[in-house]
Amino acid sequence: MSITTHAPRTTDSARALRAELVERATALRPLVSGNAEGTDRARMVPAENIDALAQVGLFSLMQPARYGGLQTDFRTLLEVSRTVGYACGSTGWLTSLLNANAWFVGLFPARAQDDVWADHPGARVAGVVTPMGTAEPVEGGYRVSGRWTPASGCAHADWAILGVKRPDADGTADAVGIVLVPMPELTVQDTWFVTGMRGTASNTLIGNDLFVPAHRFHSVPDAVEGRYATPFTDEALYRAPFVPVTALVLTGPQLGLAAAAVDILLDKAPQRGLTLTSYSSQAQAPTIQLAAAHAASLADSAQLHAHRAAADIDDAAQTGLFPAYDARARMRMDTGRAAVLARKAVDIVCSAQGASSFGESNPLQRIWRDIEAGSRHAVLNPDVAAEIYGKSLFGIRGTVSALV
Template sequence: MSIIMDAPRTTDTARELRADLVKRAAALRPLLAGNADATDRERGVPAENIDALAEAGLLTLMQPARYGGQQADFRSLLEVSREVGRACGSTAWVTALLNANAWFVGLFPARAQDDVWADAPGARVAGVVTPSGTARVVEGGYRVSGRWAPASGCAHADWAVLGVTRPDAEGTSDAVGIVLVPMPELAVEDTWFVAGMRGTASNTLLGDDLFVPAHRFHSVPDAVEGRYATPFTDEALYRAPFVPAAALVLTGPQLGLAAAAVDLLTERAPQRALTMTTYTSQTEAPTTQLALAHAASLADSAQLHAYRAAADIDEAARAGAFPDYDARARMRMDAGMAAVHAREAVRNVCSAQGASAFGESNPLQRIWRDIETGSRHAVLNPEVAAEIYGKSLFGIRGTVSVMV
């Protein structure tokens, strides 16, 4: 499906909601930035951050309005998580993933959605859609066991979306699925010892022979092809393409990290000399000027790729038109390139600032660690995305991954 790039992308109402949500996120930046070092050092997003985000309505962006959620769109999620990412990469990642998992719940049957939100509209959802668990058919549902990682945001969640395989259904659309499990039924193993995005506390969830009712299972192959179980087909948000949306939500925090790096160079260069040169201010040096130009342009390029994919996703959802394989391949490529360009923007800033960029007191080193880690999430792998996209341009489809 081809979408005209200059076609109207959004309604006035959606645009106004988005502007308000981004304004709320911007108002939280001083708090989140003030807690960023502790978030990284203590390997967890502070409750103060989560409470502030929740109070601002920024953890319900993808929750159905039927349960009190914002029911926004993917461009809104990108812009909010970008704004949060300018203050703290880990907090932005958790914000993006808690919202993304709420979107997954919105694809399930009505009864499953009620299980999560009917009695607890503030319930939050973490998850790992990688099928690293198994589901065995029993009367009324399934017995599920497995280990799932990395479960970003699980420390702040009430439910989990978990990927499973069903050996009994091999060769059918139910062979791989996602299930909904209450967090109290899962154990959390502290395994997230990493260089970057440390505050996401993306630990491992463990489940052993858990009963999952049949209505809390959703086929992943069905979802990949746009066949969702939700009966609320008039809700545009829950018509968005599964894989492009799942990939795109990871780019928002990285857009914010790139913007934060550019901001740091802009703010600090005037007060610093260029070591071992005659320049008393880095702003006078062509090398710094060029570095800033390249970093800012790369950050812009990352944003343009991500926003194009978001526009295509949101417009298709509003139109009720499921994108074809080639369109989805390009969306996944856009997400991969957004991550690459954002990462390169941060690298350019680090090079311009020299070894001091990696001093522990310099927030740039945390930004660098966060984006080097976050940009390497498997669903963003730019080489896999490029192979999928390149083959699709030649008319070769479905030979690399089912996740398109």
């Protein structure tokens, strides 16, 4: 098995743009981290954060260049969302998810893309791709109803991508799909009462008998197999594999949270004694040194797994060769593993810092809550990912989930 953490066909200009975008995200850290506690308490990323990210182009990473977007790649999205997530998990989560939903729009027919961006190139898109609604065929399109949750970023979005089932199309590629709906046609119900990733305001979207024109429907089974409706087949970004992308975009903010936790330990330990021991500085205690080593190594390992998945995804997009089932299974395994390792890194830091980690004034407690919640997203389920991957290693395919 080969291990690659950089897509080999990435150009020097793309790498330079990636570095510049990470610098822009880094420059916003003081603002985002300064608002992190308020974000958590208000259960909402403030407009100040959203506006600042938008102003430096960090919501246009996955938007087609045809509409003024940057049309970068998934390694870039991973690194930008990691950088923002370092300062605030919820803000990093929205940075990644709003960009990911823009990528989904890029898979739709040209007319649907025009609906979203032709007259409003700054439009943002939230979404829930899980098929929680129904679509009934009518003349010219569908009548869509349902309740969709959790809709991360819906408070800052102009459009929503919503997962639907078509009872009339059972047994066909159109049985499950995603549709595009303007946010003003939906009702937002305040249901996001959680302990982690509170600021994402991932509330419930409600729609009743909404008309969705036919061009705003995309088959999910087709997407899973790399059959996209976009006519712009020369745009490499929109050739990336659907399910690996859907999983990868959830890992970036968690890599940032793990890195932030390790840095907090390294910053605080030299100034604190180790309670009930003779060590006046925790940095001199082997217990803390070992904890720091293990936590830092786990955070690095999480990043390496995520980077390999991103490299595989970007290489597939750049070559135009849709990856085989076994390769996609490994990508899903990598993303699930990255989430678990990042979570373990934070857990070690909290244990090393003791009960003080959970004081309300300590950012570690927010980091711990955010990663405990975010790493348990269903698409990242490490046991499901491991079963899919383990079976694929023995040539057993397609028995666990269609989402590979």
